[in-house]
Amino acid sequence: MLQYLVNGLSLGAIYALFSLGLSISWAGLNILNLAHGTVFMVGALTAWLLSEQLPGVPFLLVLVIAMVICGLIGLAMELVVFRQIRRRTSDGNQQTLTTVIATVATSSLLIAIAEQFTGGQPQGLSQDLFVVSGYTVFGIRITNIQIAIIVIAAVLSFAVAWFIKRGRQGQALRALSVDRDMAKLVGVSADRLSALTMFGAGAMAGLAGVLLAVQINAVEAHMGEALLFKAFAIIIIAGVGSIGATVAAAVALALVETFVAAYWVSDLRDVVVFALIILFLLVRPQGISSKGWQRA
Amino acid sequence: MIDWLAANAPLLRNISVLALLGYSVQLALRAGVFSFATVGFYAIGGYVTANLLKAGWNWVAVMALVIVVGFVFALVISPVLNRLRHLFLAMATLAFTLFIQSLALSWATFTGGAQGMFGVRRVLPQGAMIAIVVVVVLIVWLTQRGVLGRATSALRHDELLAASLGVNVSRQQTMAFAASSGVGALAGFVQVSTTGVFGPDDISFSTVVTSLTVLVVGGAIIWAGPLVGAILVGTLPLYLVKAGNLSLIIQAVVVLAIVVYQPEGLVGIVKYLFSIIRKPFRKKPRETTAGAPAS
Amino acid sequence: MSLLVLDDVKVHYGGVRAVDGVSFSVEPGQLCGMVGPNGSGKTTTINAITRTAKLTSGRITFDGTDIANVPPFKLRRIGLVRTFQGIRLIPDLTVRDNIRLAAEQHGHKRRKSRAGAVTPDAFSEALIERFGLSDVKNERPGALPYGTQRRVEIVRALSTSPKLLLLDEPVAGMNHAERADIANVLKELHAEGLSMLIIEHDLRMLLNLSDHLVVLNFGKLLAEGEPHATASLPDVQRAYLGGSIERD
Structure with missing residues (x-):
């Protein structure tokens, strides 16, 4: 029982790291980034490539490099794709729609590149990258990577929450989410802030990618897609842009999944997740955090 | 002609399915319903067809049933979708598709699980397949004009305004979504009844990408868009074979460039060129219309 | 019988009382002007009439029908149509x-x-x-x-x-000639007996056009009546000249 709690918690921590970036870029920039799962995969892919090419590379360095690469992908998307679309279309509806389609196209580009490396096959991650060792505390087995995941996710969640709430840039981002034109008038640099947000969201997705790859010991070009489904559920449950609720929903969803798989039928996990999505859409489409800075 | 059709059967089949997928997305999109559910319905249509054909049903009956299943399923989930707008709608419908994909893997008795369904009778005659596509194109073309077409334009641009002018927004959007789902399911029927196989690979995220690619390459709103897009997406890989492994990357870059720089797609480019050529001959140059008439 | 009747209409968003107990009516054939400083609840009132803003309480009847029973897209069928600010x-x-x-x-x-x-x-x-x-x-x-x-x-x-035309700032952002042009159109329609409710920032324009004036301030009805008399009331003068008025 407690064992599942630990497993669920570490899975929830990955979900949280992944969903936060998706949620913030949606709330702040009105971008539903369907390439977010692919950026996550690039993080895992980077870890795999580094460990293959440079055996014995320090894990911390791998984490940093993966985060920077994924951050830069996010930044590139903002500069080359989103900003161009914003310049070209003034109609808000049209802009939102074109942007979503563009993220799908970006995602297919990243997957095509990734498959050049993986050969379209799942690849195992070298064990040397991070030596997983387990401890048994009060009869519960917990691995060092699980501890790392939980600690990193907790620290980052607090950092992001603080940043959004108290940080100068975070407050500016909230202003941006309410009214982009108005925010510009009061001196918010919308372009710089969008770039920063996309970089941060990308870096967090990349981090989650490395951590999950180490935990499940595998890398695959389509590994982000299943996670996207979970992140949708989390955002629908939590409401867009709410940090605390997103983390809570991520952990709750992971626990539900873990327990359904453990005590019921493993195959029913996604059925339960989908049922939760429908339930929340019917009962509370704005998510559990009704107040906040998100837009519908 | 007949020889050519026979020789190019795989290509034509591919183009037909792509076109149907593209029209499915377009039917919803042009009424302001941003739906990613097409591939989900494609999956439902495909698996239902595979099972019924294996059970010995007549293909005409299967086709009719598949369309009805698509409609009914869409009407069942539309009350949920009707409450959603824009990005929430996109997310919820994509969640639906991802869920169907996951279900296809785990519900092996109906779907064949990871292996999928194979050895289904390939019963759809080529002529019938082409007729199906032609009928769908005709329906899309006809409904893009006249009363319905104008109401659809209004819905896409401004739901609030449309409602204030008397357009029944939720009913029209539900009908658009149902039509989109029906055509999506029909695409699944055509795929299975011409190839005999259907599995998780057919309904993966890359199919979502492909269906959107067909749409944006041709033109998202214009009736001819998905057809043009399907022909391009269907034939381009044949010419990109030389590029080998890089062909997928080249394709992705081209699509991305079109989305960002030419959102109206190829049909949009052609229309633009046409308007440039025609301009000097227009009866009323724009200059004379610029001043506001006094009353 | 009045064409449009608002009875103690309230529209609250959370703690914000956008419209807070407004009652007035529009008679058939009347051109009713509605003025008030920014944020006084003018557009929210029109939104309430066309059911794009949800009533917190109160009642709106149009041509004898309670509009709460009419879905938004059917309002036009009973003769109620609007324009928007933009x-x-x-x-x-x-x-x-x-x-x-x-x-x-x-x-x-x-x-x-x-x-x-x-x-x-x-x-x-x-x-x-x-x-x-x-x-x-x-x-x-x-x-x-x-x-x-x-x-x-x-x-x-x-x-x-329509039986009643609701216009939300029909001349906003226009130059002088364009304003005069639209004002002529409105005059013409009024002369033909069309009922109208017009939100306008420009008090002067409404003074010359309308035959009834409604003044809102802080979501409440400040005054109503004959346009010139209403506009010269001390309360209305204060609301307008007291600094809260802004031109856009």
Whole structure:
């Protein structure tokens, strides 16, 4: 029982790291980034490539490099794709729609590149990258990577929450989410802030990618897609842009999944997740955090 | 002609399915319903067809049933979708598709699980397949004009305004979504009844990408868009074979460039060129219309 | 009987009382002006009438019908139609199609079947002709001057044959000539007996046009009555001159 709690918690921590970036870029920039799962995969892919090419590379360095690469992908998307679309279309509806389609196209580009490396096959991650060792505390087995995941996710969640709430840039981002034109008038640099947000969201997705790859010991070009489904559920449950609720929903969803798989039928996990999505859409489409800075 | 059709059967089949997928997305999109559910319905249509054909049903009956299943399923989930707008709608419908994909893997008795369904009778005659596509194109073309077409334009641009002018927004959007789902399911029927196989690979995220690619390459709103897009997406890989492994990357870059720089797609480019050529001959140059008439 | 009656209408968003207990009525054939400083609840009142803002409490009846029982898209059927603050023309459709779109939405089948009745197309053509839009009817609205776009919006609303036309700042952002132009159109319609409720920032324009004036401030009804008399009331003067007025 407690064992599942630990497993669920570490899975929830990955979900949280992944969903936060998706949620913030949606709330702040009105971008539903369907390439977010692919950026996550690039993080895992980077870890795999580094460990293959440079055996014995320090894990911390791998984490940093993966985060920077994924951050830069996010930044590139903002500069080359989103900003161009914003310049070209003034109609808000049209802009939102074109942007979503563009993220799908970006995602297919990243997957095509990734498959050049993986050969379209799942690849195992070298064990040397991070030596997983387990401890048994009060009869519960917990691995060092699980501890790392939980600690990193907790620290980052607090950092992001603080940043959004108290940080100068975070407050500016909230202003941006309410009214982009108005925010510009009061001196918010919308372009710089969008770039920063996309970089941060990308870096967090990349981090989650490395951590999950180490935990499940595998890398695959389509590994982000299943996670996207979970992140949708989390955002629908939590409401867009709410940090605390997103983390809570991520952990709750992971626990539900873990327990359904453990005590019921493993195959029913996604059925339960989908049922939760429908339930929340019917009962509370704005998510559990009704107040906040998100837009519908 | 007949020889050519026979020789190019795989290509034509591919183009037909792509076109149907593209029209499915377009039917919803042009009424302001941003739906990613097409591939989900494609999956439902495909698996239902595979099972019924294996059970010995007549293909005409299967086709009719598949369309009805698509409609009914869409009407069942539309009350949920009707409450959603824009990005929430996109997310919820994509969640639906991802869920169907996951279900296809785990519900092996109906779907064949990871292996999928194979050895289904390939019963759809080529002529019938082409007729199906032609009928769908005709329906899309006809409904893009006249009363319905104008109401659809209004819905896409401004739901609030449309409602204030008397357009029944939720009913029209539900009908658009149902039509989109029906055509999506029909695409699944055509795929299975011409190839005999259907599995998780057919309904993966890359199919979502492909269906959107067909749409944006041709033109998202214009009736001819998905057809043009399907022909391009269907034939381009044949010419990109030389590029080998890089062909997928080249394709992705081209699509991305079109989305960002030419959102109206190829049909949009052609229309633009046409308007440039025609301009000097227009009866009323724009200059004379610029001043506001006094009353 | 009054055409439109607002009875103690309240629209609250969380703690914000956008409209807080407003009652007034519009008589048939009346041109009623509604003024008030920014944020006084004018647009929210129109939104409440057209059911785009949810009533917290109160009651709105139009032509004897409680509008709470009418879905928003059917309001036009009972003769209630509005324009919006910003220009909302459909960019893909020509001027003519924008107007036809509105004319044909309700009852075009019935109109066709009645022998000798005006079809929506003929009806829109007549309006286009009458309001001097013939030259631009095949243009897309995006290319037209601002004033012309506003005119198209008003004609589009008229093509639904409304009993009451709600106009939300019909001359906002216009130059002097364009304003005068729209004012003439409104005068003409008023003379024909069309009932209108017009939100306007420009008090002077409403003084000359309207035959009833409603003044809102902080979501409440500050005053109503004969336009010139109402405008010169000390409370109204204070609300307007007390610094809260802004021109955009």
